[in-house]
Amino acid sequence: xxxxxxxxxxxxxxxxxxxxxxxxxxxxxxxxxxxxxxxxxxxxxxxxxxxxxxxxxxxxxxxxxxxxxxxxxxxxxxxxxxxxxxxxxxxxxxxxxxxxxxxxxxxxxxxxxxxxxxxxxxxxxxxxxxxxxxxxxxxxxxxxxxxxxxxxxxxxxxxxxxxxxxxxxxxxxxxxxxxxxxxxxxxxxxxxxxxxxxxxxxxxxxxxxxxxxxxxxxxxxxxxxxxxxxxxxxxxxxxxxxxxxxxxxxxxxxxxxxxxxxxxxx
Amino acid sequence: xxxxxxxxxxxxxxxxxxxxxxxxxxxxxxxxxxxxxxxxxxxxxxxxxxxxxxxxxxxxxxxxxxxxxxxxxxxxxxxxxxxxxxxxxxxxxxxxxxxxxxxxxxxxxxxxxxxxxxxxxxxxxxxxxxxxxxxxxxxxxxxxxxxxxxxxxxxxxxxxxxxxxxxxxxxxxxxxxxxxxxxxxxxxxxxxxxxxxxxxxxxxxxxxxxxxxxxxxxxxxxxxxxxxxxxxxxxxxxxxxxxxxxxxxxxxxxxxxxxxxxxxxxxxxxxx
Numbered sequence: 154x155x156x157x158x159x160x161x162x163x164x165x166x167x168x169x170x171x172x173x174x175x176x177x178x179x180x181x182x183x184x185x186x187x188x189x190x191x192x193x194x195x196x197x198x199x200x201x202x203x204x205x206x207x208x209x210x211x212x213x214x215x216x217x218x219x220x221x222x223x224x225x226x227x228x229x230x231x232x233x234x235x236x237x238x239x240x241x242x243x244x245x246x247x248x249x250x251x252x253x254x255x256x257x258x259x260x261x262x263x264x265x266x267x268x269x270x271x272x273x274x275x276x277x278x279x280x281x282x283x284x285x286x287x288x289x290x291x292x293x294x295x296x297x298x299x300x301x302x303x304x305x306x307x308x309x310x311x312x313x314x315x316x317x318x319x320x321x322x323x324x325x326x327x328x329x330x331x332x333x334x335x336x337x338x339x340x341x342x343x344x345x346x347x348x349x350x351x352x353x354x355x356x357x358x359x360x361x362x363x364x365x366x367x368x369x370x371x372x373x374x375x376x377x378x379x380x381x382x383x384x385x386x387x388x389x390x391x392x393x394x395x396x397x398x399x400x401x402x403x404x405x406x407x408x409x410x411x412x413x414x415x416x417x418x419x
Numbered sequence: 420x421x422x423x424x425x426x427x428x429x430x431x432x433x434x435x436x437x438x439x440x441x442x443x444x445x446x447x448x449x450x451x452x453x454x455x456x457x458x459x460x461x462x463x464x465x466x467x468x469x470x471x472x473x474x475x476x477x478x479x480x481x482x483x484x485x486x487x488x489x490x491x492x493x494x495x496x497x498x499x500x501x502x503x504x505x506x507x508x509x510x511x512x513x514x515x516x517x518x519x520x521x522x523x524x525x526x527x528x529x530x531x532x533x534x535x536x537x538x539x540x541x542x543x544x545x546x547x548x549x550x551x552x553x554x555x556x557x558x559x560x561x562x563x564x565x566x567x568x569x570x571x572x573x574x575x576x577x578x579x580x581x582x583x584x585x586x587x588x589x590x591x592x593x594x595x596x597x598x599x600x601x602x603x604x605x606x607x608x609x610x611x612x613x614x615x616x617x618x619x620x621x622x623x624x625x626x627x628x629x630x631x632x633x634x635x636x637x638x639x640x641x642x643x644x645x646x647x648x649x650x651x652x653x654x655x656x657x658x659x660x661x662x663x664x665x666x667x668x669x670x671x672x673x674x675x676x677x678x679x680x681x682x683x684x685x686x687x688x689x690x691x
Contacts, residue, residue, distance in 0.1 A: 175439040178487055180563040183536070185543050189556050199551030206548035206555060209540050210620045215670075216532045224671055256678060260671050273443035277450045277480065284476035287469040289457040292476070296454040299441030336682030339690050342622035343654060343681050347674050349621065350658035352533055352613050357659075361610045368614020373647045379542050379615060386611030390604045398600060 156239075159194060160316040166190040167231040168308035174227065175303050184208035184230040191234045200244060204234040204251040207341050211252070212259075214348025222266050228307050228314075229259030236318040240326055249337035250326065252344075254318070262310050269306045273299050364389065423462055423498055423579065430458040431498070432575050435491050447484035455490065459498045471506060478513050485520035486527020491571045493519050495578020503582070522598045530605040531567075534612065539563050541616055621651035626691030639691075 154162075170190070174182035181187055188205020192198035208230050215223045233255030237247040276295045283291040326334075353365070364386070371377045371385060434455040441450040456479055464472045485493065493516060500512045539562035547555025627638040642649045654677070661673050684690040 172437075172440070175437075175442060177436040178563075178567060180539070180560055183540055183559070185540060185547075185556050185559050189553075198553065202547050202551040202553065202555060203549075206544035206551075209544040210548065213537050213540055213616070213620065216536065224674075252678075256674060263671070270442060270444045273441055274445040276441050277443055277446050280450050280453070280480055281477075284480060285473055287472035287476075289461050289464075289472070289476065292450065292454055292457070296437070296441045296450055299443070299450070300437060303440065303442075332686045333682055336685040337678075339623075339685040340678045340681035343651075343690075344674055344677055345616075345620040346623075346651060346654040347658045347662075347670065347677055349613050349616055350655050350662055350673075351670055352537060352609065353655070353659050354662045355533060356529075356606055356610050356613065358606065361606065364607050364610040365614040368611035369617055369648075369652075370614075371611075372615035373618035377615070379538065379545060379612070379619065382615035383538050383608065383612050386608040386615075389611060390607035393607050394600055394604050397603065398596075 164308040164312035167311040168304035170227045171307040187230045211344045214351035224259035225262035228262040229255035232258045232314045239319045249334040252341040446482045453479040485524045489523035492574030492578040495575040499582025534609040618648040623650040
């Protein structure tokens, strides 16, 4: 396959992932699942999935909450993983390259997405006019036109980035000092902190610090896998619900001594 | 008015798989929702005067925004309401429909986006981040879809069958308590999981060694004795304070800041 065909297929895949984000929510808007398509198209599933998993952890907390439009992790993943694989570098350099390419791409497409969210306003105004005809089917094309715009908002940048990037990435990688690429590798393991911090800003309400310590201890000291932590979390959440919904008069004491993680009492 | 058939409802279910295609900043999901709901409106208004059809479309084109997975359930209830109200009482349909969007948006965000997606993503990624195994993506895909499809399918059909009676039981004061309790449950679960993810997903280590006598001491080993994952905890705390300060508006800059700081600190050998 030539680079042109590959870039077109990658653009198509990114567009389809975007339609999943604005449609059925099968999960392909997340880096780990989006990377599978890149692996199929470029014929290197192992590298694609390792990069996808790295970006998944990096962007774990990046999520659509309410009307907030986050960095577009779809185009970030597809472009980052594709260019890294096309460069033919070893796995450490490939991961570093993917992170270096993915972060700015995601931020750029975030801006394009906000533009589409604004231009799509004209669709709903057109729908107001069409509604006057009393024909329910006439709004259908307007609805799908919005889908087409979201498709293109990912497909076009991904095509341009992959097509141009594939030819220039070798020269760029050769020009970047090895220390900086190592730095990107270090950063890819540290950036999940931002995502987790983001989740916490929305979750840390009254009394929640003790559950944070619980999860931390289960994982850091006892080495339990995530699913086990989640199951214990469900039990504790159930108990907390029982305590909080107990009839009045059964006030719960929640003042415990401080410990090494007292700084989380925010 | 005839009873809405299962076939029509399933048409709505398929249409909700395109929900948010026409998402926009002014009225968010309203156009998408009108498109999703059109099969029901067609069945109810197929032989009604044009004026009523126009009004039906207009009232569903009003502002609407909720969690996408809650949309089938809300449309199920809306279908039952549309069927049981006469033309003079359509205000109540819109009132109940828009009354549902807030609580479900909060519930969907806290239980699905903030809890289930991070859990599914971290479990899937942890199974393949080292070896690139296809098992990781498959597990993540199954975790998401084995939960989402029943929510969508039974949400729509139960919403229609139980309709207002479901609302009667849950829509009042008791209903609000259910929402609060579920949101609290998700909140606690989510915080426990995030606490557990800090040691497994955030990897920060220092490469500093301190000369002492004949040998040298690796600072990281000393830090591990104080608290495992001390540096990741500190990094999460710093990010938390930065994001909190700006109400989540500067996350992209925090990511860039961490990126630049890591490159600089690893260059001079402080991070490894």
